[in-house]
Amino acid sequence: MANVVMDQFLTDLQQDKFCSSYEIACKTINYLRHVISVARFSTAAELMEIIQKEGKKISSIQPSAYVVGNMVRRVLKIVREEYATLLGQTGESVGKDSLHRMLTAAEAGDDYSLSFSELKSTVMESIKEYIDEIEVSIHNVSAQAIEHIHSNEVVLTIGKSRTVEAFLKHAAKTRKFHVIVVEGAPNFEGHILAKSLAHSGIETTIITDSAIFAIMSRVNKVIIGTHSILANGGLKATVGSNLVALAAKRHAVPLIVLAAMYKLSPLHYAASTGKDATFARLGSPQSVLDYGTAGTDQLSDVEIHSPMFDYVPPELVTLFISNIGGNAPSYMYRLLSELYHPDDHAL
Template sequence: MWVWNFYFIFFFVIVSWRRLFLDFIIIFQFKMEMDYDKKLNEFLLQIKNGQISGSYNFAKQTVLLVLDLIINTEWTKIRDMIEKVQEIGKTLIKEQPTEPVIDNMVKRILKIIREEFNHIRGIRDDEGFESIINLWSHNQQCKEEATLEEMTIVKDSISIAIGELLSELETSGENIAQQAMEHIYWDEVILTIGRSKTVEAFLKFVAKKKRKFQVIVAECGPDNNGHDLAISLAKENINTILIHDSAIFSVMSRVNKVIIGTHSIMANGGIKSVSGTYTLALAAKQYSVPFIVCTGMFKLTPKHMASYDQMAFNKFSSPEKVLNYEYSYSVDCQVVNPAFDYVPPELITIFVSNIGGTTPSDVYRLLGELYHPADELAI
């Protein structure tokens, strides 16, 4: 009789410990979800309050947020992971639709997820994600739901690949700057507009190599951040001249190259850059001056400039910088202060990126390497 009591007690203890273990797992997962939701809300609040600025910072924070989601969530299906990442991407883009790098990074991560899953299941990358869907027949679906070990391997591979993406972001500016000696020669006159950190590092790299050249900086009104670039270059003993935006055409005849940064690269090879860049590009085209764009590939977006609808494409700053409010009582007009210009691909000579030099006509090939067609309309 005591044997049966022993088995009963043993069975009761096992069931109790199993229930406690499952409760612990549920509580732990719930806590992780709460922590992630808190991080997401903090990120959204920072975006809303303008506490994050610059394409690089937006890209890095987006990748870190999605990486945290992937690492700290127990996944049973790859489809659940993809749908959750897409959901996060839609939330972030809705909060900040004028920053395409958020959409770019989410789609880069989705491409990584699909490629790593293809690799683990032994599927060729050129077969595409549709082949994965074909695997999910009734028999294969049961098998996939049971292969938790396989999902763990996939998650580890995805985490490593996303870590490489973060490394690419961090070294992007340095890799671009190291190509400067191939594009700037002795006694050349370089024209730029506004202040781009990428262009600033590009020019300073050449100056550190003791190569003498001259830089003409257009002030880029009404923000006039070209003043900051001119001061920064002058401190490095670079011969720098600051000009008004209206003087761009008159000085273009003595310029050897135009070098600028950009906010994003469109899918057709055009760029979305600071206001005034289109005027600069037209002047360079008139005098046959090479127009060089320094940018990281994380700014390459699969979106097209479908029309010249500025309300959908652009971001508008306060008109107070263009027309002071103290004069508004005597003026009856609508003042528009766009933040960006669209420059078509035919006005661009070459992109200098972290992967080397690229012409606008090669952008379509890079889109196929960085993004998956299945994600084009998913976000």
């Protein structure tokens, strides 16, 4: 039964059936947990090799889902940490890096060849704790809402984000404010968010994408979600987010990004060419131009692109709010070193 569930995960990932980064993160971490539980290994090096092999496989299935790679890297970091802890208990090393160890690591490298019978159980326990952390991440982000949203403010957002929705609803318990939702063409997910906020008693207005710049002068702050946070603090966000960010910058409106730490990726945007095969993901052109709106003769030489994501550079972002608190875009490099091991950045 477990194998059937795991195979179904790979199929759903390939067919892009997951509706949120949170769902992808939970499914991926549980998949890796199953892989570890049935794997046969005697050392941490063998276990990391197994995880890397599986990680490459599932990452190649859906390269644009950066969260998949993030989960693989996080599990590898957990293995390294648990191995270091077990190694420290034997008196041969310590769990924390010393200054000398940091300076000599590049020359000597880390040795994961010792065998510990407790390694699998400790790794499985740490992964369970990390799953619990992911599950409460949205709550931890939304709990900070009253520190950033004040009474009688006008807040603008775009599209639909579970984190933004929870954040605004939490603030509405003690604050009265107005939310402007950009509908987010061509998917129009903003209508779903606007309806949900209105049902919760929040004063909500929905606008078209073309009205963003005109309405921005009345906005106090912009709050958006994101698909992924890149290594430089830039965003891989829903299409239209860059337009919102540019308008906010022009009117000196702060842009706040809500994202749990599992969305932070060590990858960079290929700005030199402006193209990135894993970044520039296209949706069906049906949502942009219906097949029945014109004859085939008129459309025979037409290319229709429907991008799903925008790149938002870090200089347009004012603040990141995650499950561990608020940070500036320039602090993302520091957080990367805490979440992932440098050797795992390239799977």
